[in-house]
Amino acid sequence: MSTALRLPLLAFSYVVEGIRRLPGARRVSPFVPWLVRGAFLAATVLLLLWMAEASPQRMSLADLAAGKLSPMQSWVIVSGDLQGERGSEPGGYRYRLTDPAALNAYLDVRSPVEWPLGQTTLSGQVQGGRDGVPVGYQWSAPFQADPVLADELPPPSIAFVLIGLGVLVVAGRRTTYPMFLPETPGDVPPGWGLVHVLALREAAPSNPRTQPATLYRDTGVGTAELRVQGSRPVPVRLHSAFTSVDVGELRGLRLSAPALRVRAGDDDLTLGFTSRRERDATYATLTAGAQPRSRPRPAEAFAVIRHRSAEERVQLLDSLRQVQTTQADAEVGIAKAERG
Numbered sequence: 001m002s003t004a005l006r007l008p009l010l011a012f013s014y015v016v017e018g019i020r021r022l023p024g025a026r027r028v029s030p031f032v033p034w035l036v037r038g039a040f041l042a043a044t045v046l047l048l049l050w051m052a053e054a055s056p057q058r059m060s061l062a063d064l065a066a067g068k069l070s071p072m073q074s075w076v077i078v079s080g081d082l083q084g085e086r087g088s089e090p091g092g093y094r095y096r097l098t099d100p101a102a103l104n105a106y107l108d109v110r111s112p113v114e115w116p117l118g119q120t121t122l123s124g125q126v127q128g129g130r131d132g133v134p135v136g137y138q139w140s141a142p143f144q145a146d147p148v149l150a151d152e153l154p155p156p157s158i159a160f161v162l163i164g165l166g167v168l169v170v171a172g173r174r175t176t177y178p179m180f181l182p183e184t185p186g187d188v189p190p191g192w193g194l195v196h197v198l199a200l201r202e203a204a205p206s207n208p209r210t211q212p213a214t215l216y217r218d219t220g221v222g223t224a225e226l227r228v229q230g231s232r233p234v235p236v237r238l239h240s241a242f243t244s245v246d247v248g249e250l251r252g253l254r255l256s257a258p259a260l261r262v263r264a265g266d267d268d269l270t271l272g273f274t275s276r277r278e279r280d281a282t283y284a285t286l287t288a289g290a291q292p293r294s295r296p297r298p299a300e301a302f303a304v305i306r307h308r309s310a311e312e313r314v315q316l317l318d319s320l321r322q323v324q325t326t327q328a329d330a331e332v333g334i335a336k337a338e339r340g
Contacts, residue, residue, distance in 0.1 A: 006251070010179060014253055017177035036169050039162040046159035055153035056123050061099035061107065065139040067132020077152065078107065078143075079121040097122065097143065104138045111145035123150040176200065178252040180261050180270055185247040190288050191281025192217050198250075198257065198272035199228055215271065217285050224286060226271070236262055236269065237286065245286050247279065262286075 019025060058077040059069060069076065078097065085094040085108075095109040095117075109122065122145045129141025199213040213228040215236070223237040250259040250272045257272040258279040273279040 006181070009175075010177075010251065010253055012172070013175045013177040013179055016172040016175050019172070032169060032173065036166045039166040039169075043159040043162040043166070046156040046162075050153065050156050050159070053153060056150050058152055060101065061097065061105055062102035062135075064107075064126065064129065064141065065102050065105035065133060066135075067130060069126065069130065071130070074125050074127070075123070075150075076126055077121065077123045077150065079119070080107070082109070082115060082117050082120045082122070084117060095145075102139075103136050105133075106140050107143040108140055109143045109145050111147075113145075113147050115145070121149060122146070176270075178250040178255070178257075180246070180248050180259060181251050182246060182248040183258075185283050186276065186280040188277060188280045188284060190217075190285040191278065192285070194218075195273065195278050195282065197226075199226060200250075200270040200272070201268075213271075215282065217282060224282065226269075234269075236271075245283060247283050260286075 054075065056075040056077045057070070057073050061078055061080050063069070064076070064078065080097040080099040083096045083098070085096050088094045091112055093111045093114050095111065095115065097107040097109050099105070107126075109124075111122075111124075115122070122143070124143055124145040127142040127144060129139065133139045194214050194216050197213050197215045198210055200210045211228050213226055216225040216227065216233075223235060226234040226236050228234070244263045246261040246263065248259055248261065250257045250270065257274070258276040259270055259272045260279055260283055262269045262271070271282075273282070
């Protein structure tokens with residue numbers, strides 16, 4: 001993401017986060033989707049009323065001669081050089097409207113009021129002349145001018161304001177602050193032991209919470225356990241095709257931190273680290289259980305297990321079952337380990 005786009009998004013997320021922290025924001029949050037639907041519905045009604053109301057269409061004489069006027073439209077606004085015609089009388093004035101850009105084309109204007117000659121703009125009804133002609137061919141059509149110049153009906157600005165507010169609210173509900181920006185992980189070995197992180201659960205984007213937590217990485221290959229004070233431990237693992245982990249950075253207006261984002265269905269858990277090395281080592285630990293590995297020999301697995309404690313044996317046995325081996329090799333390795 002370029003810096004020119006990143007800064008406005010960060011500023012927008014920062015403002016949204018400030019609104020979320022206002023008193024009473026949580027009480028209003030459940031009603032926000034209905035307010036958005038109401039805004040879109042009101043904007044739709046206003047636009048439909050605007051489209052249903054008659055309005056003149058601004059066109060040039062060249063477009064009229066080319067037959068570009070819609071079959072459903074006859075009320076137009078046209079500009080050109082107005083010249084007087086014979087037969088004019090009070091209450092029934094006649095003119096000829098021409099345009100240098102439309103050779104051999106003119107409008108036979110009839111008007112109940114007198115108009116100044118020369119360059120002018122008229123509105124009125126085009127009567128006939130629907131069939132267009134090639135450029136330079138003779139073309140004319142009767143034109144009944146309005147007593148007063150009409151103007152195009154402007155679109156309802158309030159409708160676009162409502163649509164804009166609705167889009168901003170929808171976008172704001174999907175943003176979190178700090179923002180997660182993807183990065184490429186470094187090539188480091190898996191990390192073990194505990195590491196202090198910043199946990200951000202995005203299951204409810206309208207009310208995200210960032211909390212200090214501890215991540216234990218000794219729970220087995222490809223797994224970890226997140227412990228937040230006052231909450232039950234949460235397992236963190238890549239346990240299915242619907243779970244993935246992204247490497248990136250939590251970026252705010254004044255701070256940034258290396259991070260991992262674990263996607264599991266509709267729930268995204270973002271973990272912020274103190275260093276990129278700790279982040280990349282944790283990423284290597286989580287992905288170790290999901291990546292294909294070479295098949296270990298059962299005898300080697302048994303030799304490792306027999307020198308561990310009972311609890312470590314159980315963990316390593318679980319890890320051994322996850323290794324992609326043939327059924328026969330797996331059964332031999334597990335049987336020897338259990339006898340030891």
